[in-house]
Amino acid sequence: MLDVKAGDETSFDLLLLKYRSPLVNFLHRMVRDTATAEDLAQEVFLRVYRARKQYTPSAKFTTWLFRIATNVALNSVRDNRHERRAISLDAPTTDDEDAAPMELPGRERSIDEQMIERDRSEFIRQAIASLPEKQRAAVLLHKYEEMDYAEIARVLDCSESALKSLLFRAYETLRVQLAPLVAQPVPHSAGEGKLS
């Protein structure tokens, strides 16, 4: 980033190459729409480029980058809240055409297995999407970007203890919502495992 600050355009291309995929995925999991996620990711890179002269290496570059990305995503989510449909965990199908896995399915797997896998991943994706925005951002940065607590706290502008509490509540919610996938089998539980 310091090279970009010094005016080296090639270094900006390297940043683009290195961070485009994590950024697009982070934003996709935040907004649940591929086109919007790509548009927002472009906006993030543009903001990085515009702010390159003011960049100071006081924190890790990824912290700075994901702070911008989180702000952009939260603004987008809040702006489009009225358009968003209520997410039902009982909904059998996806509202996102890109929900299908990118890799080609293996020949050895049956269509049923593929459908089950797709349903599982969509079920999990919807559970993540149903989290409050800040909890969702915290989980994505913690689980998928593997950031440490201090770094996530800086991105979300909160204390480390507040972040841990936020994360715990998010994982507790996910544990309950994804009970059909993760709950320990309990005998005599006729109605259990069904989502409310």
Next chain:
Amino acid sequence: MKCEEITQERWLAYLDGRAGSVERRRVEEHAAGCAACRARAEEFRKLWGALDEVPAIEPSLGFDASVRQRVAAEPRRRWFGWLAPWPRVALSAAVVAALAIIVIVKMPSRHARPMGTNAVVHQEDFNAIKDLGVLENYDVVTNLDALSELPSAAENQPQQPQ
């Protein structure tokens, strides 16, 4: 360790695997004797694995080109671009500079004379120079007694040969 001692922070560290080995062993030892915590620990473990099932996506082929296009469309900074983030400062500096130039141009020099006086001074100097010869002989001119000591014209006239 009791159930209450497994705090949110401990559960979180157990979940993401960032707990130290000692801390992790304490949770596991407790869970071994507590069905509720054992079930909870197992569910967290499964949850952590289930979250990995969400597939990642790849940016579209035109993504990089779109970013570069938007970056290329950005206005380039000019030499005074460093002032751009502080427009008020830039405006203030411009006003101060303009005032300074006006003051310097308008302020009379310490040695400068008012307009129109130069011609008069030149005339005085000229007169002084013009009468310089007279002034040099001022004593002679004003002291008429000295003239009486001069020989008369008749005396000075040469004798005509008879």
